[in-house]
Amino acid sequence: MKKLINDPDRVLADALRGIEAAHADLRVDHENRIIYRAIPKDHGTVALVSGGGSGHEPLHGGFVGFGMLDAACAGEVFTSPTPDQMQEATKTVDRGAGVLHIVKNYTGDVMNFEMAAELAAMEASVEVRTVVVNDDVAVQDSLYTAGRRGVGLTVLLEKIVGAGAEQGRSLDEVVALAEKVNADGRSMGMALTSCTVPAAGKPTFDLPEDQMEIGIGIHGEPGRHRVQMGTASEIAQQLVEPILGDLDFGSSPTIVMLNGMGGTPLIELYLMYGDVAAILEKHGVTIARSLVGNYITSLDMAGCSVTVLRADDEIVSLWDAPVETSGLRWGR
Amino acid sequence: MKKLINDPDRVLADALRGIEAAHADLRVDHENRIIYRAIPKDHGTVALVSGGGSGHEPLHGGFVGFGMLDAACAGEVFTSPTPDQMQEATKTVDRGAGVLHIVKNYTGDVMNFEMAAELAAMEASVEVRTVVVNDDVAVQDSLYTAGRRGVGLTVLLEKIVGAGAEQGRSLDEVVALAEKVNADGRSMGMALTSCTVPAAGKPTFDLPEDQMEIGIGIHGEPGRHRVQMGTASEIAQQLVEPILGDLDFGSSPTIVMLNGMGGTPLIELYLMYGDVAAILEKHGVTIARSLVGNYITSLDMAGCSVTVLRADDEIVSLWDAPVETSGLRWGR
Amino acid sequence: MSTTDTITIEGFTAWLAAFRDRVTEHRSYLTELDSAIGDADHGANMARGMAAVMEKVGASPATTADELFKTVGMTLVTSVGGASGPLYGTLFLRLGMTAGAVAECDAAALSSALRAGLDGVVARGKAEAGDKTMFDAMAPALDAMDAAIASGASLAEATAAARDAAAAGRDATEPLVARKGRASYLGERSAGHLDPGATSTALLFDALAEVTAS
Amino acid sequence: MSTTDTITIEGFTAWLAAFRDRVTEHRSYLTELDSAIGDADHGANMARGMAAVMEKVGASPATTADELFKTVGMTLVTSVGGASGPLYGTLFLRLGMTAGAVAECDAAALSSALRAGLDGVVARGKAEAGDKTMFDAMAPALDAMDAAIASGASLAEATAAARDAAAAGRDATEPLVARKGRASYLGERSAGHLDPGATSTALLFDALAEVTAS
Ligand SMILES: Nc1ncnc2c1ncn2[C@@H]1O[C@H](COP(=O)(O)OP(=O)(O)O)[C@@H](O)[C@H]1O
Ligand SMILES: Nc1ncnc2c1ncn2[C@@H]1O[C@H](COP(=O)(O)OP(=O)(O)O)[C@@H](O)[C@H]1O
Ligand SMILES: [Mg+2]
Ligand SMILES: [Mg+2]
Ligand SMILES: [Mg+2]
Ligand SMILES: [Mg+2]
Structure with a gap:
């Protein structure tokens, strides 16, 4: 394993130190591993807390700031944070209007956030509501399983719902907006290589030169299928079709993200986006906005994912609203 | 070789298609492989043209837009663009106040831009001036060699000089500003792995698990030395010391960039930045501004580089000035 | 049943230490x-969590089971994260609540405390038999323990039976297609691998059998 | 010297085609x-450039050397990029300007046109002997060609001598520490490898010797 680290067991602590040094507009609570806005939002405004395992940067810490999150709780690499972190973050960011927890649908994340919400409600009488993001069409949904994973849509949801909260919407309205975004977005990912978890010290899986994994998540887990390596346009097809097969995008405007998994260079991401956009347009999908880059990653995994969100004028205008985070920044 | 591409010989053309699809505020001339602002700047303002081999994204196309470049010429992967591209870009962006060519110091880039400037001066009577960026302390400078490479400082220079041009400075003033920035910045890079040039089909060099290359550039070339793999803080030391040994930063404010080579995830870049900032501070260097991420890359190479620019209040305020490109965006 | 056929606070602490040693050794x-079916x-x-547990327990030794296991559970909940943190945390929290403010437990008391823990795991994680989770090692272990106790076994015999059943339950997860946790995302590809959580649960019962062996 | 001891436009075109074949084969x-000392x-x-050259030359055949080589040079300049584009481009542009509006060249005319090309390469790239560049194959080749012509050699003999000297010059780049071009960034590590540009230049003279062989 070759990584720019000091010690596999100190990766998170050291990275938080770097984040703090790099961003004057963030405040880092090292003990609780929480990233906050340096300047809290106005009183009476709904606050947004998210978090999850580390290794997905810029998610979530890179999305703390005006127009998106108020706090991000960082777990160990690929390990959900613990309830005490979330509870602490929740108490700290509450501005009297309630707190929304944005949780990616993984057993660990859901259970830890659940316990945090229970604790927060008991202890400090903060009103906590939760949205569980589950956009990954690679996973078959069922009542009897853990359901779909939360992946790329999380980025879009944090942006759009963050903009809604910034407008002063009530907790109920913010929750409704989050649920709408979650209902209307779908993602699908693929990997060319495994990633290497620092504490594990070697790649999570081996993948021959001529094969790729289709239907991966963001934790270095193997995908649903292992198939023959293909061209960018064949891969684009294999990502876009399950998304279109799962949700009818009709003639709505859409927001499309082509996300890199961390080890794939930007030139390839743009190339992939060209193929993805061409296929979407061939299917009559209208792309109103797009985002190409590394936004929700899986350490050093090579590969990409596609997210398509069915939008409307309101969603597009929330997307366009000013945002000032290290990961997304525009309009202000 | 595993890459998200359709054909090794079509990488650039396909990527340009994706860039065009992703960015409504850019205009792509596919025939000449030039990326322009969709809306040209005001008449009477100095224009900035840069360019170079592809594979360094977001450089240079990602820095076209308000506050930075007016046009970027894209060469084949790691191959300088040709004089006709630069000449075309120069003619197109000239707003009557002259054009600055920002050239990274490589034999190919310098010669091709030289020919372009000759052609442009002859043909269209555009006033063309050139700044050659050469900030890489890994390379010994000498009259009898090709001199130092242009690497990370290019990003900072395009930002700062772009802001100066946007203010309406004259061509002479813009040139002087560019020369000042070039004189006051230094960089040093390292690699954990080689990159793979698509047309070559395999890694440019092999590097054992326990070794790293120190003193690399941005073209996948081997570095000056191959040494034992170290911890992040040891690596930070090996990057920072040659920089501090080459230029006295005194008590000036500095702008520091911790740049990823393309295959290293953001969590490691932040971790590295923590160590770099700590070492700089230990040496009494004052960090006024910083930038952490993938800004000038070497395809899928894993590794990083450090750039330190000795600044003053004027440079810092030009750094802070609004910028609106896909690669850097703030304040507007 | 003889009066020495109990597990004391020292025994519980030894159990935790033995579990810590096992998860550290088999980390x-x-x-x-x-890696095969998860992240x-x-x-x-588990190594991080049990190291934290032993540190906490060493720093402030408990005198009753409820105190001890509350510390254990809370430490796991606040130091592990992921799925195993809340699940193992809940296991120990409930175990302690049911065992109560006692200084020792006999086999029956231990078994019913463990079963309360299992119920907590199910309440949190909703796993059912055959979902390919830690449940599939834990439930058979407690069934075997209860059966042994019902037929007059000693504490040592009961925990040995639990250990064997946990190991068998762990092995039985191999062919299963996961329906809960991260492995479920792999669908059919999750078959053919042992479940990690069932494997750590087998280590938990192995540790218990060791420290209660006569 | 017999009147057939010249190279015609067809010969030049065959030379270019043979060079194209060699750089494609040895791509x-x-x-x-x-890779060893560059990017x-x-x-x-070279393969991209010479493919573009042959396409252009095929599309609009020239009747004089200056016309032909202007097309070759401009095509290389506008299709190759990097260091080799301007350098090989300049070589052919100058070669054509010096050869002039002629339909054929004898050995002496060819040699002096090539030398003008070399001068252009030096003017652009400032390389000197021993810098580990294409210069180190090109300059010895032209020296050998001139020497052969001075001692009464035929065109075929002169180009054969040039080919051999280019190959020797290429081989002699191996131990050198590069002082120009990208390889210079490696410092001492550039020693022990052939220079790529010297190697393609040796192919250029190999192609010339082949098409002018009697
Ligand atoms: N819903 C659940 N109920 C019971 N056990 C579960 C459940 N989900 C996961 N597990 C157990 O947790 C184990 C994984 O733990 P761990 O790897 O530490 O957490 P994570 O899956 O969050 O990375 C699985 O092997 C499985 O035994
Ligand atoms: N200044 C120079 N003068 C002459 N030849 C040079 C010079 N710089 C580089 N070269 C030649 O160019 C070759 C490299 O060409 P190429 O790889 O196509 O371009 P680049 O170095 O821009 O990638 C070198 O092997 C060397 O022979
Ligand atoms: Mg995990
Ligand atoms: Mg090159
Ligand atoms: Mg796991
Ligand atoms: Mg080269």
């Missing part, structure tokens, strides 16, 4: 299992 | 050499 193995962190999670 | 080899693109650059 790479647990991570390897989690390669189960070894690190 | 991977040139790139491998460039792994010299094979792709």
Whole structure:
């Protein structure tokens, strides 16, 4: 394993130190591993807390700031944070209007956030509501399983719902907006290589030169299928079709993200986006906005994912609203 | 070789298609492989043209837009663009106040831009001036060699000089500003792995698990030395010391960039930045501004580089000035 | 049943230490299992959690089971994260609540405390038999323990039966297609691998059998 | 010297085609050499450039040397990029200007046109002997050609001498520490490898010797 680290067991602590040094507009609570806005939002405004395992940067810490999150709780690499972190973050960011927890649908994340919400409600009488993001069409949904994973849509949801909260919407309205975004977005990912978890010290899986994994998540887990390596346009097809097969995008405007998994260079991401956009347009999908880059990653995994969100004028205008985070920044 | 591409010989053309699809505020001339602002700047303002081999994204196309470049010429992967591209870009962006060519110091880039400037001066009577960026302390400078490479400082220079041009400075003033920035910045890079040039089909060099290359550039070339793999803080030391040994930063404010080579995830870049900032501070260097991420890359190479620019209040305020490109965006 | 046929606070602490030793020793193995069908962190999670537990327990020794296991549970909940943190945390929290403010437990008391823990795991995680989770090692272990106790077994015999049943339950997870946790995302590809959580649970019962062996 | 001891426009075109064939055939080899001390693109650059040249030349056949080589030079300049584009481009542009509006060249005329090309390469790139560049194959080739002509050699003999000297010059780049071009960044580590540009230049003279062989 070759990584720019000091010690596999100190990766998170050291990275938080770097984040703090790099961003004057963030405040880092090292003990609780929480990233906050340096300047809290106005009183009476709904606050947004998210978090999850580390290794997905810029998610979530890179999305703390005006127009998106108020706090991000960082777990160990690929390990959900613990309830005490979330509870602490929740108490700290509450501005009297309630707190929304944005949780990616993984057993660990859901259970830890659940316990945090229970604790927060008991202890400090903060009103906590939760949205569980589950956009990954690679996973078959069922009542009897853990359901779909939360992946790329999380980025879009944090942006759009963050903009809604910034407008002063009530907790109920913010929750409704989050649920709408979650209902209307779908993602699908693929990997060319495994990633290497620092504490594990070697790649999570081996993948021959001529094969790729289709239907991966963001934790270095193997995908649903292992198939023959293909061209960018064949891969684009294999990502876009399950998304279109799962949700009818009709003639709505859409927001499309082509996300890199961390080890794939930007030139390839743009190339992939060209193929993805061409296929979407061939299917009559209208792309109103797009985002190409590394936004929700899986350490050093090579590969990409596609997210398509069915939008409307309101969603597009929330997307366009000013945002000032290290990961997304525009309009202000 | 595993890459998200359709054909090794079509990488650039396909990527340009994706860039065009992703960015409504850019205009792509596919025939000449030039990326322009969709809306040209005001008449009477100095224009900035840069360019170079592809594979360094977001450089240079990602820095076209308000506050930075007016046009970027894209060469084949790691191959300088040709004089006709630069000449075309120069003619197109000239707003009557002259054009600055920002050239990274490589034999190919310098010669091709030289020919372009000759052609442009002859043909269209555009006033063309050139700044050659050469900030890489890994390379010994000498009259009898090709001199130092242009690497990370290019990003900072395009930002700062772009802001100066946007203010309406004259061509002479813009040139002087560019020369000042070039004189006051230094960089040093390292690699954990080689990159793979698509047309070559395999890694440019092999590097054992326990070794790293120190003193690399941005073209996948081997570095000056191959040494034992170290911890992040040891690596930070090996990057920072040659920089501090080459230029006295005194008590000036500095702008520091911790740049990823393309295959290293953001969590490691932040971790590295923590160590770099700590070492700089230990040496009494004052960090006024910083930038952490993938800004000038070497395809899928894993590794990083450090750039330190000795600044003053004027440079810092030009750094802070609004910028609106896909690669850097703030304040507007 | 003789009066020495109980497990004391020292015994419980020895159990926790033995579990810590096992997850530390098998850290790479647990991570390897989690690499095949998960995210390669189960070894690190359990090792980190049990190290934290032993540190806490060492710093402020408890005199009753409820105190001890509350510390254990809370430490796991606040130091592990992931799926195993809340699940093992809940196991120990409920175990302690049911055992109560006692200084020792006989086999029956221990078994019913463990079963309360299992119920907590189910309440949190909703796992059912055959979902390919830690449940599939834990439930058979407690069934075997109860059966042994019902037929007059000693504490040592009961925990030995639990250990064997947990190991068998762990082995039985191999062919299963996961329906809960991260492995479920792999669908059919999850078959053919042991479940990491069932494997760490088998280590938990192995540790218990060791410290209660006569 | 017999009147057939010249190279005609057809001969020049055959030369270019033979050079194109060689850089295409040795594309991977040139790139491998460039991987060791450069950026792994010299094979792709030369293959792309010469393919473009032959396409242009085929589309609008020239009748004089200056016309032909202007097309060749401009095509290389506008299709190759990197260091080799301007350098090979300049070589052919100057070669054509010096050869002039003629339909054929004898050995002496060819040699002086090539030398003008070399001067252009030096004017652009400032390389000197021993810098480990294409110069180190090109200059010895022209020296050998001139020497052969001075001692009464035929065109075929003169180009054969040039080919051999270019090959020797290429081989002699191996131990050198580069002082120009990308390889210079490696410092001492550039020693022990052939220079890619010197290697493609040796192919250029090999192609010339072949098409002018009697
Ligand atoms: N819903 C659940 N109920 C019971 N056990 C579960 C459940 N989900 C996961 N597990 C157990 O947790 C183990 C994984 O733990 P761990 O790897 O530490 O957490 P994570 O899956 O969050 O990375 C699985 O092997 C499985 O035994
Ligand atoms: N200043 C120079 N003068 C002459 N030849 C040079 C000079 N710089 C580089 N070269 C030649 O160019 C070759 C490299 O060409 P190529 O790989 O196509 O371009 P680049 O170095 O821009 O990638 C070198 O092997 C060397 O022979
Ligand atoms: Mg995990
Ligand atoms: Mg090159
Ligand atoms: Mg796991
Ligand atoms: Mg080269």
